[in-house]
Amino acid sequence: xxxxxxxxxxxxxxxxxxxxxxxxxxxxxxxxxxxxxxxxxxxxxxxxxxxxxxxxxxxxxxxxxxxxxxxxxxxxxxxxxxxxxxxxxxxxxxxxxxxxxxx
Amino acid sequence: xxxxxxxxxxxxxxxxxxxxxxxxxxxxxxxxxxxxxxxxxxxxxxxxxxxxxxxxxxxxxxxxxxxxxxxxxxxxxxxxxxxxxxxxxxxxxxxxxxxxxxxxxxxxxxxxxxxxxxxxxxxxxxxxxxxxxxxxxxxxxxxxxxxxxxxxxxxxxxxxxxxxxxxxxxxxxxxxxxxxxxxxxxxxxxxxxxxxxxxxxxxxxxxxxxxxxxxxxxxxxxxxxxxxxxxxxxxxxxxxxxxxxxxxxxxxxxxxxxxxxxxxxxxxxxxxxxxxxxxxxxxxxxxxxxxxxxxxxxxxxxxxxxxxxxxxxxxxxxxxxxxxxxxxxxxxxxxxxxxxxxxxxxxxxxxxxxxxxxxxxxxxxxxxxxxxxxxxxxxxxxxxxxxxxxxxxxxxxxxxxxxxxxxxxxxxxxxxxxxxxxxxxxxxxxxxxxxxxxxxxxxxxxxxxxxxxx
Numbered sequence: 001x002x003x004x005x006x007x008x009x010x011x012x013x014x015x016x017x018x019x020x021x022x023x024x025x026x027x028x029x030x031x032x033x034x035x036x037x038x039x040x041x042x043x044x045x046x047x048x049x050x051x052x053x054x055x056x057x058x059x060x061x062x063x064x065x066x067x068x069x070x071x072x073x074x075x076x077x078x079x080x081x082x083x084x085x086x087x088x089x090x091x092x093x094x095x096x097x098x099x100x101x102x103x
Numbered sequence: 104x105x106x107x108x109x110x111x112x113x114x115x116x117x118x119x120x121x122x123x124x125x126x127x128x129x130x131x132x133x134x135x136x137x138x139x140x141x142x143x144x145x146x147x148x149x150x151x152x153x154x155x156x157x158x159x160x161x162x163x164x165x166x167x168x169x170x171x172x173x174x175x176x177x178x179x180x181x182x183x184x185x186x187x188x189x190x191x192x193x194x195x196x197x198x199x200x201x202x203x204x205x206x207x208x209x210x211x212x213x214x215x216x217x218x219x220x221x222x223x224x225x226x227x228x229x230x231x232x233x234x235x236x237x238x239x240x241x242x243x244x245x246x247x248x249x250x251x252x253x254x255x256x257x258x259x260x261x262x263x264x265x266x267x268x269x270x271x272x273x274x275x276x277x278x279x280x281x282x283x284x285x286x287x288x289x290x291x292x293x294x295x296x297x298x299x300x301x302x303x304x305x306x307x308x309x310x311x312x313x314x315x316x317x318x319x320x321x322x323x324x325x326x327x328x329x330x331x332x333x334x335x336x337x338x339x340x341x342x343x344x345x346x347x348x349x350x351x352x353x354x355x356x357x358x359x360x361x362x363x364x365x366x367x368x369x370x371x372x373x374x375x376x377x378x379x380x381x382x383x384x385x386x387x388x389x390x391x392x393x394x395x396x397x398x399x400x401x402x403x404x405x406x407x408x409x410x411x412x413x414x415x416x417x418x419x420x421x422x423x424x425x426x427x428x429x430x431x432x433x434x435x436x437x438x439x440x441x442x443x444x445x446x447x448x449x450x451x452x453x454x455x456x457x458x459x460x461x462x463x464x465x466x467x468x469x470x471x472x473x474x475x476x477x478x479x480x481x482x483x484x485x486x487x488x489x490x491x492x493x494x495x496x497x498x499x500x501x502x503x504x505x506x507x508x509x510x511x512x513x514x515x516x517x518x519x520x521x522x523x524x525x526x527x528x529x530x531x532x533x534x535x536x537x538x539x540x541x542x543x544x545x546x547x548x549x550x551x552x553x554x555x556x557x
Contacts, residue, residue, distance in 0.1 A: 034215040039197035090178045
């Protein structure tokens with residue numbers, strides 16, 4: 001009932017062009033309760049911070065950007081800017097993994 | 104309303120414009136929003152492929168670790184994963200629980216999600232794994248959904264504008280067509296009312312309507328000339344036949360009132376009969392010209408050798424010329440292939456020879472010369488008579504036309520008209536020139552068609 005095929009938008013537009021009235025893709029957001037995403041929470045922020053710290057501890061000489069990103073991410077998560085903090089910690093993780101890969 | 108051509112053209116214009124705009128809108132949609140959708144699907148499928156391989160390599164622990172790694176490295180913050188066990192309890196991923204709307208495997212769902220308190224939209228795909236595990240893989244498409252809505256709004260507004268333009272354009276097309284046709288219609292009405300001098304006005308742009316107007320005007324000119332010709336022939340018939348009919352009537356009346364003997368009465372009747380025979384001959388000649396012009400004789404065309412009939416004519420008119428003290432010199436090749444009606448061509452050349460002998464002075468020479476030419480066959484008949492003044496040459500082939508010098512000689516002025524009709528029937532020409540002195544008439548006929556080579 002709530003499932004929507006990926007082509008409904010194009011078909012809707014085609015119908016609207018042919019029939020001359022608007023068919024906006026129906027949003028299910030208003031018809032069912034949204035599911036919570038757990039990777040935007042302060043808990044996830046701490047989880048990422050643990051991962052970054054662990055990798056930094058194992059890395060012989062982590063890049064300086066990693067340190068600054070990790071610090072900024074930790075500060076932002078502490079100040080309530082969870083998504084911004086998580087984004088910086090993720091970038092720090094990606095840099096650390098790239099750095100630890102053999103050349 | 105649809106019986107009006109203007110309305111039909113306008114509707115066709117509007118429909119074509121609307122169809123073109125719709126096609127353009129669909130293409131724009133497919134190449135923007137459609138492209139983003141396809142990219143998202145491709146990313147999800149690739150993600151699923153990678154997770155599937157990890158599941159096969161290391162089972163559940165490897166899959167859980169990989170999902171965690173992918174979430175950790177998801178800098179774009181748009182990935183959605185959820186792995187549950189058979190009881191739909193969360194094992195790994197970043198969704199709080201299994202969404203109730205996702206029931207069927209291998210199906211696309213648009214799922215409302217909440218990220219940090221903000222409502223968003225994700226496109227997800229469900230996979231069922233061995234052991235009763237269920238995997239949900241997706242991407243956040245909120246930005247794409249917003250873009251799609253913006254695009255839809257823009258296209259719908261564009262559709263409204265196109266519809267307005269289509270209506271305006273259709274009205275302009277209808278107006279243009281009506282104005283152009285009104286020009287032709289006004290002229291046609293004026294002609295129907297008797298004003299044959301009216302012509303369709305040209306816009307001067309040289310477009311298709313101007314070309315049509317020129318064709319109509321040429322047609323009207325041609326009809327006008329034909330009507331003038333009919334009037335002229337009618338007048339000529341009335342004028343030329345009135346004299347012999349009046350003369351025959353006078354003779355019969357005179358004989359009826361004053362004939363002193365049966366012999367005198369019979370002589371008067373014979374003369375009147377001769378006059379009436381002349382009238383009948385004129386009508387026969389007219390009917391023959393009409394028959395030739397109608398083209399009904401074309402079916403009798405055949406490839407023929409003109410040399411023998413021309414030689415016969417030279418012999419016949421040689422004797423006639425000799426009686427008048429005129430010399431007829433003939434120059435005819437042994438073979439002269441042509442294509443046409445033998446009897447008509449013979450009649451045409453006989454008319455030319457008859458005229459030439461008739462108008463030649465005693466001691467003069469009439470030349471009959473036939474030769475193959477580049478375009479076919481040319482038959483020249485030239486005399487040394489008074490000829491035709493240059494100003495009369497163009498009219499000499501009209502029915503009943505008789506120049507000043509021909510007034511005193513017998514004839515009805517139909518001989519050259521018949522020759523001209525024969526030439527036109529054969530696709531040839533009759534050329535009249537001053538032979539200084541005399542007249543040179545050249546009858547040109549096209550060559551016989553080459554047989555097709557197999």
